[in-house]
Amino acid sequence: MSVDQPLYRLEDRPGPLASLLAAVQHVLASFVGIIAPSLIVGSALGLDQYMSYLISMALFVSGVATWVQSQRLGPLGSGLLSVQGTSFSFVAALIAAGETARAGGASDEAVIATLLGVCAVGSFIEIALGGMLHRLKRIVTPTVTGVVVTLIGLSLVKVGVTDMAGGVGAEDFGSLANLGLAALVIVVVLACQMSRHTWLRIGSVFFGLVTGCLVAALTGQFEGRPEALEWFALPQPLRFGIGFDWTAFVPVAFIFLVTAIETVGDLTGTSRASGEPVSGPVYQRRIRGGVLADGVNSLLAALFNTFPNTTFSQNTGVVQLTGVASRHVGRYVAVILLLLGLIPALGTLLQFIPRPVLGAATTLMFGLIAVSGIRILSDQAMTRKTIMTIAVSVGMGLGVQLVPEALAGLPETAARIFSSPITTGGLTAILCTLLLPSSTGDAKEPADTTENATTPHQSS
Structure with a gap:
């Protein structure tokens, strides 16, 4: 088997244990990213009383959105093992919108309603882009997507390394204990990756995280304990109602345009990591379906009281690390996220994984995303x-x-x-x-890469 080819291709069906192990790693890689926007926006706007509910709904909607994106429902979804979660891109614009509403005397509920309203209307921009993406080949070229994928990986490395050092605001930031714990996780992941045993490669991130957590427990590096656990949260559509503000809408609308480009980059990286084509009709259909699903899932997020959803780039790194590209694993990921959303206590416990442990794994994944972008560019x-x-x-x-x-x-x-x-x-x-x-003498660069850029695996 070629080093570049996954152990399980898109339509392969790994056994339940292999699927569950791969799914858990996807959840661990994306969990913090899914809940962080709600934590940041909620904290900045003083929405503490609704924080737990906002986090639960972020996880719940991510589960539904991941199912749609990975399983493909009609024209919706890429059909790739692509995890959806709350987008970081909107955080600054949402905080600014909430502060404007707060300055006008809005209550907590009215602030949330305004945020959800502008996001719901803005989602139709991405829905429209998904329907006409095939007409934008001259704009969204492989060079553009390669640049975006590369920048996604490079820009996120800072987040991973910050966590490796202990996380923002940590009193022991950069301590040898934190760096040593992170180095241990990286060594375990690399050892598993270099092993000839399939199970070690599939579970490399999981084994690295478990080893890191065990060592952290033995050395007293776990921080904090949950004081109270909430065991059930019922989704309530439009719990806060829907508001709207044009001033808040303009920056959010622009970010929906940008996040569509990010989604093209993420899906291109995932397609390559899965051994699938990054050009041609199959690829184009997946990209259109993926962007369309991004828009529809963001609308769904607004209706279920959370913020816009997008494809998560770190999960491309998980596909590369584990060698599991089967979209059927997406069902396991979706169910786990749904359960985390319905049972907030489970999500609360996962928040206590030591930052250096999680940062080590995510740094590896972010680096792999950058490599994926470089490979896309090298094909041009x-x-x-x-x-x-x-x-x-x-x-x-x-x-x-x-x-x-x-x-x-x-x-x-x-x-x-x-x-x-x-x-x-x-x-x-x-x-x-x-x-x-x-320039004169240059070969004309096509809007698409050639069909032999990768070996096509014709499946939808």
């Missing part, structure tokens, strides 16, 4: 236009992350939008693709 004909597009867009994307104060002269809303390396880098790549001429 390296014309001068392509080289300059990659150079400018990656430079601009990483630049705003490394030197955020460079945007200090922009209006506050614009600075918040363009502070995202994915937003700045992705939009720069699109502009270069549209505006830069093809």
Whole structure:
């Protein structure tokens, strides 16, 4: 078997134990990302009394959305093993919208209603994009998606390394104990990956996390204990009602445009990691269905009292690490997330995994995402236009992350939008693709990669 080929392809059906083991790793990789936006937005806006419910609904909707995305319902979904969760991209815009509503005297319930309302209306932008994505081939080229995938991975590495050191605000940040614990997890994952035993490779992240947690328990590195556990949360559609504000809607609407590009990048990376084509009609159908599902799932999220959903890039890293690309594993992931949403106590306990342990695993995954993007770019004909597009867009994307104060002269809303390396880098790549001429003597760069970029595995 080729190193690049997964152990289980898209339509393979691993046994229940293998499927459950792979699914647990997907949940562990995405759990913090799913609940973090609700925690951040809720804390910033003083919504403490509803925090537990918002987190539960984020997990519940992620379960439903993952089922739709991975199993493909009619035109909805990519049919890839792609996990959906609450999008980080909207956090700054939602906090700003909530602060505006709060300044106008809105209650907690009215603030949440406004946030959900603008998200519900904005979701129709991504739904529309999903229906017309095939007409945007000249804009969303493989070079653009490769740049976006690369920036997704590179921009997230900081999050993983911060957790490896102990997490933001940790008193022992950067201590040898934290770094040693993170290094142990990485060594275990790498050892499992290099093993010839299939089960060790499939469970590499899980075994790394378990080893890290056991060592943390023995050395006293677990922090905090849950004071009270809530055992059941019933989903209540439109519990807070629906509000709307045009000032809040404009930045949210723009981010829906950007997140559609991110989704194309995520799904392209997952398709490649799964041994599936990244060009041609099968690929295009999956991308359209994936973006459409992103929009519909974000609308569903607003109706069920949580924030917009999107495909999660870290799960591409899990597919690469475990070698399990079977979309049937998505059912297990969906059910686990649904249960976590209905039983908040389970999710609360998972929050106590030590940050260095989780950070070590996610850093590996984020690095693999960047590698996936680089591989997409390496498949392109390296014309001068392509080289300059990659150079400018990656430079601009990483630049705003490394030197955020460079945007200090922009209006506050614009600075918040363009502070995202994915937003700045992705939009720069699109502009270069549209505006830069093809130099004389350069081979004409197609809107799609060639059909032999990967070996197609024809399945929907």
